[in-house]
Amino acid sequence: MIGVETLDEFVIRKQTEYPYARGDLSRLLRDLGLAAKVVNREVNKAGLVDILGSAGTTNVQGEEVKKLDVYANTRFIAALELGGQCRGVASEENKDFITFHDEVSKNAKYIVALDPLDGSSNIDVNISVGTIFSIYRRVSPDHSPLTLEDFLQKGSQQAAAGYIIYGSSTMLVYTTGYGVNGFTLDPSIGEFCLSHPNMSIPKTGKIYSVNQGNFLSFSEGLKQYLRYCREIDKPTNRPYSSRYIGSMVADIHRNLITGGIFIYPGTADAPKGKLRVLYECNPMAFVVEQAGGRATDGARRILDIEPGELHERTPIFIGSEDMVLKAEEFLRKFGGC
């Protein structure tokens, strides 16, 4: 019986494989793992304590903020500040980025972009939600206050990225650019344990994931692609199955394991779509690319986008490489994204 390897043990073992690593990133990843365990405890008992429902406020996106959103945001930011490896955070829940000014964090070389609780509209109905994180090295001079440029880096510059999915089990999945590994929380010992080493997304799949309620506002190219998904064609395993949870982390995590494509496109009213570059699309794109998949805005690689603002949005087509390429083919042929 091989022993389980915990996230902390894995991160330390991996660190020894990179002689230049001082352990800062390792400690930062462990800080995120700790916050995830604390948030998981609240998510798992959300129905039992007064933490459900709205906080009575709206966030910078104008979206109603659920109490668990606020709790998760507070916990992750606190863990990052206390951990001392992070100089500052950009969060979906905060209009501007936050700089940590304590003596230890002042020397930190990493910054984090965070969606503390993605899919929060699902909280009250007990459907999986997630946390998404993206880690960069700061580009402004060490010890100086952070600048917006530190956060507006291309996704290809990420040092690490990943997500936590609070579902039937709670998993932490991340990459540092050397493959993707998944850890399942064992509540009996309170540790994330390596359960999905070297994750690899199937080159194709049978699942397409998009909010078809918006079908009439989709481009002609996307409409044609969705018709293609629904056609009967045994040799290509069509019709595909439509699965849409309304929680990006849950939809993409499922496709990472089974194969599939997740699409949140632009529309006439919202040409850049809904999902944010910094703390949703970039980190998920890094993970999926590292697992052998593809992530574009319908044409351009997500990780090549130069963000112009903290909460910038982009259309996203992400998942099994062959499925994303096929969708792009329809967009080129019939127009749109």
Ligand code: P6P
């Ligand atoms: P819609 C959740 O609010 C979220 O940000 C993603 O997790 C999810 O994929 C998407 O929005 C759902 O948006 O417009 O289909 O409800």
